[in-house]
Amino acid sequence: MAARALILVALATLGCDEDALGPARAGLGWxxxxALSDHAENRVACASCHDTADGPSRAVGGTLAGVATRPSFWNGAETDLLDATNACLTTFMRSAPLDRDDGRGRALFAYLETLPGAATPVTYSIQLAVTRAPGGGDAGRGAAVYQRACDGCHGAPHTADGRLDPGAPLLPEEARSLAVQHFPTLSPALVVIEKIRHGAFFGVGGWMPFFSLEALSDPDLADLLAYLTL
Ligand code: HEC
Ligand code: HEC
Incomplete structure (x- = not known):
């Protein structure tokens, strides 16, 4: 009798846990x-750009560990998690924003709430003026930087093998000719750095994310440029 009651209690608890996990599990899916984006050509998900582990991150969008408890976002420009998320959804994923009562957004936030981390803002540094290319890079080390930071979307250099987004130009060949075509008076390296540091922002346009100095240091950038022969 007692054993049976215990089993029932255990089952009931399991049931509750599953209910509690339900939205978070659906949120991990989103x-x-x-497909969270309503843009037919979007190829990226939150997980393409964000880590979820607590600790230093070199993912282009940083880690979202503890994000639901942060008091502000986007270097203090946003104080609402939905607005902070919609910035990514509309810019990088080319979607309409999520409404506050959208079940997908609620599930997504239920998932983000399961990620433990400090309840403090995470700041990052943006290079505003791009005036010179860091030199002296090591092409060998740059291969690993490329693999970590660019390969996922652009595919392999010179071939674009494994490219995720058909809108992402072949590196370095197409990027170089685009640079020469649009900015004939600048060195292609500077044009590429401008794209890396500002992504779709600062009037650059498109939908690529920008790399903060935390996500990609200047020494890493120098190695990357050497690898891409830029
Ligand atoms: C293409 C890359 C990309 C995608 C896709 C993307 N993000 Fe981001 N996200 C960024 C970048 C870049 C930043 C700003 C830099 C940083 O936070 O280090 C950012 C910032 C954020 C922030 C603010 C963090 C803070 O503390 O300032 C939140 C919240 C966020 N993203 C959530 C999401 C969610 C949720 C999704 C999916 C719906 C998503 N992002 C999709 C790149 C991306
Ligand atoms: C999350 C996906 C993503 C990542 C990561 C990414 N890119 Fe891009 N990149 C794109 C897309 C999509 C485009 C085309 C749309 C646009 O210009 O924003 C693009 C465009 C570019 C361009 C062309 C700019 C022009 O003149 O039109 C360059 C150069 C570039 N990326 C370099 C890089 C380098 C170098 C890296 C790694 C440090 C990188 N990208 C990482 C998606 C990405």
Whole structure:
């Protein structure tokens, strides 16, 4: 009798846990799916750009560990998690924003709430003026930087093998000719750095994310440029 009651209690508890996990599990699904965006050509998901582990991150969008408890976002420009998320959804994923009562957004936030981390703002540094290319890079080390930072979307250099987004130009060949075509008076390296540091922002346009100095240091950038022969 007692054993049976215990089993029932255990089952009831399991049931509750599953209910509690339900939205978070659905949220993890949306976190990982490009289809959260309503743009037919979008290929990226939250998970393409964000880590979820607590600790230093070199993912282009940083880690979202503890994000639901942060008092502000986007270097203090946003104080609402939905607005902070919609900035990514509309710019990088080319979607309409999520409404506050959208079940997908609620599930997504239920998932983000399960990610433990400090309840403090995470700041990052943006290079505003791009005036010179860091030199002296090591092409060998640059291969690993490329693999970590660019390969996921652009595919392999010179071939674009494994490219995620058909809108992402072949590196370095197409990027170089685009640079020469649009900015004939600048060195292609500077044009590429401008794109890396500002992404779709600062009037550059498009939908690529920008790399903060935390996500990509200047020494890493120098190695990357050497690898891409820019
Ligand atoms: C293409 C890359 C990309 C995608 C896709 C993307 N983000 Fe971001 N996200 C960024 C970048 C870049 C930043 C700003 C830099 C940083 O936070 O280090 C950012 C910032 C954020 C922030 C603010 C963090 C803070 O503390 O300032 C939140 C919240 C966020 N993203 C959530 C999401 C969610 C949720 C999704 C999916 C719906 C998503 N992002 C999709 C790149 C991306
Ligand atoms: C999340 C996906 C993503 C990542 C990561 C990414 N890119 Fe891009 N990149 C794109 C897309 C999509 C485009 C085309 C749309 C645009 O210009 O924003 C693009 C465009 C570019 C351009 C062309 C700019 C022009 O003149 O039109 C360059 C150069 C470039 N990327 C370099 C890089 C380098 C170098 C890296 C790694 C440090 C990188 N990208 C990482 C998606 C990405």
């Amino acid at each position: 976190f990982s799916r490009a």
